[in-house]
Amino acid sequence: MGALTLTAVTKxxxxxxxxxxxxxxxxxxxxxxxxxxxxxxxxxxxxxIAGLEDVSDGEVAIDGVRVNETAPAKREIAMVFQSxxxxxxxxxxxxxxxxxxxxxxxxxxxxxxxxxAAGMLSLDALLDRRPAELSGGQxxxxxxxxxxxxxxxIFLFDEPLSNLDAALRVATRIEIAKLHRDLKATMIYVTHDxxxxxxxxxxxxxxxxxxxxxxxxxxxxxxxxANTFVAGFIGSPxxxxxxxxxxxxxxxxxGIRPEHLAISRDKxxxxxxxxxxxxLGGETLVYVQVDGQGLLTVRLLGEYDWQVDEPVxxxxxxxxxxxxxxxxxxxxx
Amino acid sequence: MQARSSTGRTFAAHAVxxxxxxxxxxxxxxxxxxxxxxxxxIFADPLSLPLPSNFDMVGYATVMHQGDFFQYFLxxxxxxxxxxxxxxxxxxxxxFALSEYRFKGxxxxxxxxxxxxxxxxxxxxxxxxxxxxxxxxxxxxxxxxLVYSAQGLPLAVFILAEFMRTVSDDxxxxxxxxxxxEYTIFFRLVLPLVRPAMATVAVFTMIPIWNDLWFPLILxxxxxxxxxxxxxxxxxxxFVTDWNAVLAALSLAILPVLILYLLFSRQLxxxxxxxxxx
Ligand SMILES: Nc1ncnc2c1ncn2[C@@H]1O[C@H](COP(=O)(O)OP(=O)(O)OP(=O)(O)O)[C@@H](O)[C@H]1O
Ligand SMILES: [Mg+2]
Numbered sequence: 222m223g224a225l226t227l228t229a230v231t232k233x234x235x236x237x238x239x240x241x242x243x244x245x246x247x248x249x250x251x252x253x254x255x256x257x258x259x260x261x262x263x264x265x266x267x268x269x270i271a272g273l274e275d276v277s278d279g280e281v282a283i284d285g286v287r288v289n290e291t292a293p294a295k296r297e298i299a300m301v302f303q304s305x306x307x308x309x310x311x312x313x314x315x316x317x318x319x320x321x322x323x324x325x326x327x328x329x330x331x332x333x334x335x336x337x338a339a340g341m342l343s344l345d346a347l348l349d350r351r352p353a354e355l356s357g358g359q360x361x362x363x364x365x366x367x368x369x370x371x372x373x374x375i376f377l378f379d380e381p382l383s384n385l386d387a388a389l390r391v392a393t394r395i396e397i398a399k400l401h402r403d404l405k406a407t408m409i410y411v412t413h414d415x416x417x418x419x420x421x422x423x424x425x426x427x428x429x430x431x432x433x434x435x436x437x438x439x440x441x442x443x444x445x446x447a448n449t450f451v452a453g454f455i456g457s458p459x460x461x462x463x464x465x466x467x468x469x470x471x472x473x474x475x476g477i478r479p480e481h482l483a484i485s486r487d488k489x490x491x492x493x494x495x496x497x498x499x500x501l502g503g504e505t506l507v508y509v510q511v512d513g514q515g516l517l518t519v520r521l522l523g524e525y526d527w528q529v530d531e532p533v534x535x536x537x538x539x540x541x542x543x544x545x546x547x548x549x550x551x552x553x554x
Numbered sequence: 555m556q557a558r559s560s561t562g563r564t565f566a567a568h569a570v571x572x573x574x575x576x577x578x579x580x581x582x583x584x585x586x587x588x589x590x591x592x593x594x595x596i597f598a599d600p601l602s603l604p605l606p607s608n609f610d611m612v613g614y615a616t617v618m619h620q621g622d623f624f625q626y627f628l629x630x631x632x633x634x635x636x637x638x639x640x641x642x643x644x645x646x647x648x649x650f651a652l653s654e655y656r657f658k659g660x661x662x663x664x665x666x667x668x669x670x671x672x673x674x675x676x677x678x679x680x681x682x683x684x685x686x687x688x689x690x691x692x693x694x695x696x697x698x699x700l701v702y703s704a705q706g707l708p709l710a711v712f713i714l715a716e717f718m719r720t721v722s723d724d725x726x727x728x729x730x731x732x733x734x735x736e737y738t739i740f741f742r743l744v745l746p747l748v749r750p751a752m753a754t755v756a757v758f759t760m761i762p763i764w765n766d767l768w769f770p771l772i773l774x775x776x777x778x779x780x781x782x783x784x785x786x787x788x789x790x791x792x793f794v795t796d797w798n799a800v801l802a803a804l805s806l807a808i809l810p811v812l813i814l815y816l817l818f819s820r821q822l823x824x825x826x827x828x829x830x831x832x
Contacts, residue, residue, distance in 0.1 A: 268727070271727070271731060272730075273727045273730060273731075292730075293727075293730045293731045294730065294731060294732065294733030298731065299731065300727070300728070300731050302724035302727070302728060303724070304722055304724045304725075305724075306722060306724035306725045306727070306728040307728075308725070308728075308729075308742075308743065309746070309747070310742070310746060319732050319734075320731075320732035320733055323732055323733035323734060324733060367728075367732075371732075
């Protein structure tokens with residue numbers, strides 16, 4: 222209960238086309254993450270699924286039923302916003318129970334649902350407070366609780382963690398992953414944080430300028446990107462893009478992940494100079510300036526001592542390299 | 555060092571504020587003080603406080619006996635509160651529509667509604683009078699409420715629309731997903747968040763209405779619908795002016811407007827401190 226189908230969905234604000242034809246299916250119970258650069262239309266697409274934004278053309282269907290004309294409250298979805306969007310004049314309990322109250326549920330049923338959701342998120346002690354009396358992390362948990370109480374077919378999240386500090390972000394991320402396992406509900410999650418995308422998703426949808434660039438499992442996108450955009454977007458630090466001409470190969474671009482670039486003091490394919498070193502404890506990132514290629518990143522596991530301005534040589538591991546043509550599309554085979 | 559310079563700054567700020575308050579309150583002070591003095595004392599020494607020797611309530615006595623002052627008060631109250639209610643309600647609703655919904659001609663409609671800020675409504679007095687005559691509303695308080703609502707709406711729509719644009723979209727959308735109607739979203743979510751703006755609009759709308767002489771004189775000069783400002787005019791003659799009565803009437807007229815202001819200013823402070831959505 223909760224499969225979503227988008228068919229040739231478009232959205233224009235006046236003359237500007239923001240979503241330019243998106244086809245997508247999300248299976249029941251799947252965790253689907255939308256990623257893409259700022260302004261690519263992730264939130265707009267999510268709001269169209271929620272019914273908060275009209276669909277200019279195409280069809281949105283939930284469980285095979287067209288919902289283009291259905292009001293948000295009737296779509297059996299719940300949404301968690303970046304800014305929490307709790308009702309300031311209501312207590313946590315009433316915030317969480319409001320949707321059920323609007324739907325005409327009995328007081329006892331509402332109380333039971335709210336208590337159950339509060340238990341799942343350890344909000345029991347906060348039920349009688351107002352949003353102004355909560356910390357950022359607590360507010361976001363209440364917002365998630367408000368979504369759970371409705372037992373929706375589809376959960377929609379719009380960058381729910383981006384207002385939280387790093388530690389809370391990790392904790393809440395784990396909580397959301399656990400919720401997904403427990404509730405087995407369909408979830409659609411917008412983020413520009415690729416760690417969130419990689420760790421949470423069953424399926425990642427990479428968007429650029431209102432178009433879907435690639436859809437797939439996190440590891441599929443990582444190991445098998447369809448074009449330079451996806452290759453550069455998935456994986457951190459970013460994949461190095463080398464110009465094929467300078468390397469003397471036929472392909473226009475050679476993409477190589479930082480961990481597959483060997484660094485040596487004596488010999489290698491590319492000569493350069495260390496421009497910066499970042500020691501992160503578990504790994505060391507060496508940034509090397511190479512003439513004709515720009516700044517390349519090398520990722521080494523463990524601690525290493527490389528000096529800034531030291532001349533070095535880099536060698537890409539050809540078996541791990543990705544080749545792209547002039548249009549940025551992957552050359553396979 | 556830090557503390558001293560900040561006390562210095564606080565002191566300077568307060569000095570400026572106190573000076574300004576004194577200047578602003580001075581005319582009010584003169585009116586109130588002199589309303590308790592005899593006619594001779596008013597002209598002999600206008601700045602002195604009422605002393606036992608020159609204390610005189612004759613002004614208040616005249617005011618109470620001349621015409622039905624209580625009725626005038628009531629009329630002013632009804633007209634002001636009625637107009638205020640209409641301006642705030644319809645102004646807020648129009649502002650919400652303009653700021654929240656995308657429709658054809660939205661900007662144009664907003665500009666049209668704001669036009670009234672720059673065009674004085676008195677230019678249309680003749681037409682308004684004709685309309686009131688035609689609809690049989692001359693000499694009614696309704697006529698005044700209608701005219702004042704029209705006068706107050708442009709500024710109200712303009713200010714409130716600006717404020718409503720700042721209310722979080724997420725909050726309204728959360729309401730929509732939870733099944734709240736657009737009316738509930740407007741009254742329960744948006745209005746409480748723009749309360750400071752509502753209070754500002756209320757104060758700016760109320761004072762010109764309370765003080766207006768023009769429209770009561772033209773549209774509602776009848777004894778039973780007279781406002782206090784018009785009622786006080788009987789004491790100002792072409793040849794003789796009963797200053798005791800005028801000052802007493804003015805002192806009394808300050809009271810209700812002061813009460814209304816206190817009411818709204820408390821709202822204003824509560825609105826600011828209530829804490830926005832975070
Ligand atoms: N109401 C609107 N009117 C006109 N253009 C809009 C409107 N809402 C969004 N847009 C445009 O649509 C595009 C996509 O916006 P959207 O909010 O979906 O981006 P996003 O991918 O969520 O970005 P971010 O990661 O910054 O949140 C942007 O270029 C934005 O300017
Ligand atoms: Mg967004």
